[in-house]
Amino acid sequence: MRAMLLSALVVSVNGAVVAAPDDKKTERELFKASWERLAANRPVDMGQISDQLADYPLLPYLHYRDLRNRLSDASASEVQGFLDAHDLPVNRFLRNAWLRQKAAERDWKGFIAAYEPEQTNTTLECHYLEAQAQTAGLDTHWVRDARALWTVGHSQPDACDPVFDRLYERGILRGDDAWARIEKAMDNDQVGLAGFVARRLLSDEERALFRSWERLHSDPTRLLDGTGVDLSHPRGGDILAAGLRRLGVRDPDKAWQALDRHARAGHLKAEQVHDLRRHVALRAAYSHRDTAWGYLEQLERPAVNKEVRLWRARVALGRQDWQGLEGAIADLPAELREQDKWRYWAARADLAQGQLHGANEAFSRLADTRSYYGFLAADHALDGYAMPADARQPASSEREREALAARTGVARAHEFFRLGMWPEARREWQAQLSGATAEEREAAAELAHDWGWHDRAIFTAHHAGLHHDVALRFPTPFRDQVEHHARQAGLDPAFVFAIIRKESAFMTDARSHAGALGLMQVMPGTGREVARRQGRPLGSTYSLLDPDTSLRIGTAYLAEMMDRYEGNAVLAAAAYNAGPRHVDRWLEASGDAPADVWVERITFRETRGYVKDVLAWTSIFSWQLGREPVRVATQMRGGTHFASLDR
Incomplete structure (x- = not known):
């Protein structure tokens, strides 16, 4: 790696990074090396870099990073000139840093000149009011x-x-x-x-x-x-x-x-x-x-x-x-009564009261829906699941996708994606889709899918209303690794894919507010315990961001939950999300209920939705893997915990 980098880059005495022959690979290496130097507050010859990366879409980010580093010495005209010249999602960070600096200097006129009234930052809003008081006094608007x-x-x-x-x-x-x-x-x-x-x-x-x-x-x-x-x-x-x-x-x-x-x-x-x-x-x-x-x-x-x-x-x-x-x-x-959930439970109420004809008709109608409740209805009606019958046809044309990819902001997002700079890539992507039309979102979802950027494809497809596009919404990246670790743990790969899809949407760098990391969102404490039981201690907490490590630890823990609950996917999924202590308590409270009723009685809203999605998505992923869809009712029958669905 060191030899390769030195062949592409030369660092001069004054700290400037000089490019070797100009190609895309070299441009990326030059950008990444320059970015890392600037992030460490080390000098870079921005004149040379600007010449060598003149056509590279991420060059403005180096100017941004450079300006942030020397903001205390920058002039108002330079800062405003950058903000006017570059429409970057990070501009607000630069403006806010500049405003905080002006407030610290008590340069209230300079603060007002740079302030934008649409601010939602309370600190800056208060600084603005103080600036007004210092320069213009108080009026009724100020008091309000x-x-x-x-x-x-x-x-x-x-x-x-x-x-x-x-x-x-x-x-x-x-x-x-x-x-x-x-x-x-x-x-x-x-x-x-x-x-x-x-x-x-x-x-x-x-x-x-x-x-x-x-x-x-x-x-x-x-x-x-x-x-x-x-x-x-x-x-x-x-x-x-x-x-x-x-x-x-x-x-x-x-x-x-x-x-x-x-x-x-x-x-x-x-x-x-x-x-x-x-x-x-x-x-x-x-x-x-x-x-x-x-x-x-x-x-x-x-x-x-x-x-x-x-x-x-x-x-x-x-x-x-x-x-x-x-x-x-x-x-x-009416808008609630017609939801899949209440259509299903109206039919279940008919079934429980012996109104078999009406229940079966209602189940058959709902079975046309590709959802948790649609699949449960199909199980009752003994119907097949509503999977796509024909080959997928893209919602957008190749020309539309090419036009979208050529946009400056989308090109920046793609470059960040290629560099593995995920937060920056997602920030650019989100900025480019703000205010996009439904047609543009459809093209964007398919473009992200073509690039292999599956989390953006999934979320963008959802916002575009492409709810029936199984290929976009339920991809199977890391397939060889998932199938290997699933086999090692004795799990259905479709079940593992469903857990990953729900936990991280295939974002390898996913971090939750609670501290869970990686594809399978393993908590560091859980990861260390499972790794210790495997005899392969974690090198560090952040090794859980490695896809293979996350899959090894996550599937092992999921298998432990399956063993604990006698192979019942409902309980294992609930325990993976909320922890076995809560699941044990919920079982004690209503373990004699039918499985579909028990799921509705889960106290945590997040876990209720989690279990429903994982069961339905396991069916979809089994179909995506070339098999007959695993029935939701079959997943609910594992072990001896629940009464019959028909009770």
Whole structure:
């Protein structure tokens, strides 16, 4: 590698990188070497580089990186000249860095000259207000914008302190402003912030009222015996309602009891009672309380909204109250009632109640849909799965794709992709598709697929509405490696592909907010434990970003989950996503339910969707691998955990 690099590049005494013969490979190597030098804040002769990469689409990025490095010495005209000359997604980073520098220098005129009003960065918004105050003074627009930044339920950045001090010093903020922010802070559980505002702006009498709210917030069960709130004060009823809402989150059953008592005592307005009863009933439903159905059914018409109707159906389903489910589905708004999910469950309710003819007809109609519920319906109707019958025809022409690829921004995205600079590539791709037409998105999805950039093809196809294009949405990259590691672990490769597709969409550099890494999104701790059991310890956490390592560790862990749950794909997929501890608890709560009902009772929304997608996608990937689709019902039957689907 060193010899190859030296044959393509020469580093001069002053640090300039000089290109060897001009070809695409050499241009990429020269760009990458220059980028790495600039990223390390090392000197590069930008004059020479500009000559040697004059036609290379990523040259502006080197100028960007160079300008960022010496921003403290740059002039306003140079910065603005770059921003005007280059339409790059990273321009906002440069502008923001320049604005922060101007604010640090207290160059308020320079700040205003470079500021764009569409900013969504709170620090810069506050700097802008301070710049206005310093250069032009305060007007009604300034007061309006400053008050809006102050009236939030969380602390703002330190840059906002001078702006807020002006509001305090001029007496602009009054009691109503204080209560508006206190309410938002308490809703956000920011009691300390609410207390600060109360001490700063409220009268002694109102501070006493706020302290009663603090006590209720800390222990809302006080409402079971009394109120502890001065209900003669105009805000007393609102504070009582806030306490009941908080009790509803902690203990819906106690909240229902307390609410009933306070409603009968006339402590609340009728509108508040309806709102609170809906809140408590829904909280009971969210936590799968046995009392939820009764609460939802007791709600009077003013308290019933779309969410209540939806949760009546969900709770009836979880209870396997088929008659109640039938009525709840009939009461859903049409746009929900016609979704695949509720079409399936309406048919299941008919089946459970012995209405076989109607159920089979409904299942047969739904079986034409390529989805989790469509596949389940096909299993009931003994129909085939809705897989493409003909060879795929691209939605766009070759000419359209060539025209798209020739666009400057798309060419930049492609170059970053070729260089393996994934974040930069995705940023450019996203910028180029912002505001694109449906036809342009179709062409972009197919272009990314042609390049082998599968994650962009998948996401772009989805946004383009190409939901039926199986080849675009369910590719099989890394096939040899996936099949090898699946065989080693005793797993169906289609199941592994479905897990990868759901976890990372084939992004080898995928990183989750929780810290999971790589194709199969393995958590570092899990990866180390599995590797240790294999007798092949991980060299480092980041080795999980290597596709082969991710597949080796991920398939081994998935196989452990399959063994733990007797080969049941439903439970193994749920455990891979949420962890076996949660799955064991869900099994204890409703393990005797049919598998399709059990999936709907999974507490975590993410895991419910995850399991449904993995089961359906396993069927699709088995077809993509040249086999008959694995039936969803077959995947649900592994082990001895679930009752029959037909129960």
